[in-house]
Amino acid sequence: MSKKAVIVISSHVARGSVGNRAAVFALETLGFPVWAIPTVTLPWHPGHGASTRIVADETAFAAFLTDIENAPWIDEVGAILTGYMANPAQVKSIANLVSNIKAKNENCVYLCDPVIGDLGGLYIPQETATKIRDELIPRCDITTPNRFELSWLLDQQPPKTIEETIQLASQLGPEHVITTSCPTEKLNQTGNLYYNATQKFLATHAEFTDPPNGPGDLTAAIYLGHLLDKMAPDENLSVTTSSVFEILQNATKRGSDELTLESDAQSIVKPNNRISLTDLT
Secondary structure: OOOOEEEEEEEEEOOOOOOHHHHHHHHHHOOOOEEEEEEEEEOOOHHHOOOOOEOOOHHHHHHHHHHHHOOOOHHHEEEEEEOOOOOHHHHHHHHHHHHHHHHHOOOOEEEEOOOOEEOOEEOOOHHHHHHHHHHHHHHOOEEOOEHHHHHHHOOOOOOOOHHHHHHHHHHHOOOEEEEEEEOOOOOOEEEEEEEOOOOEEEEEEEOOOOOOEOHHHHHHHHHHHHHHOOOOHHHHHHHHHHHHHHHHHHHHHOOOOEOOHHHOHHHHHOOOOOOOEEEOO
C-alpha cells in the first residue's frame, strides 16, 4: 500500500540541510512522497552570514497554495508540515490551506514547527510570530517548539525545569506537543519532551557545543513520518530523538558545519542505538 504524500512548507537553502532541505530528505528517506513549497530561498543558512533572500510575491504565493488545495491529486495528501515563514501574509495563506484541506480530509495530520526564535530571542518579525501563534497553532494537531518558542507562544518565561515545561505544554492547545531543548535534571544534558493529556515522556541526551543547524526541522519531519506509519508516541519519541542525536554526532565528528544527511540516511530509517525514555505520566 502506497504511503500518503506530505505537503512541506518551509525555507529552502542552496547549501546545507535545514528547513525544507532537511524535512523533505527525511520524509522521502522514510518512503513518503513530498510536495515541497519554499517560503524563502537562500544561498545558505542565515547563521553563516547575510545573503540574498528570494521571497515570492504575496499574491502569487496565495494563488500557488490555492492551486495546491484544488489540485486533482489532493486526495494523495495525508499530512502537512510547516516550518519557517517569511512574512505574515504567508501565514494567512497557509492557515487557509490547512483549513481547506482538513475540511476535505478530516484525517489529514497537520504538524506546525513554529520556527520563530531561540533563547537569544525572536529571529523573525514579531508580527509574523504573532500570526503563527494565532493562526497556525490553533489549527495544528502536533507542534514541535523549542523551549523558548513554547514560552513565547504563551507569553511566559522559558521553563527552567521539566515540570515547568509540562505545565506550559499543557496550556498551548494542540493535542500533541513535543518540546525540544527541554531542560533536564542532569548537567550538560537536554531532552525532547512529549506531552498529551494522558502521556508524558522525556528523551534525554548530551548537549552539543555549537551544533549544525537543522535538528529541529529534522525532528519534526522524522516524528511526523513515524506517526503516519502508526508508531506509538513513546516509541516515536525514542526513535526520532535517537536518529537526530546520531546524525548530529556524526556531523560533529566529521567537522561539518551542516548536517550530513546524504551520509546518514540509514540513521533516519533505523538509528544504531536507542535513547531510553523517562515516563513522566
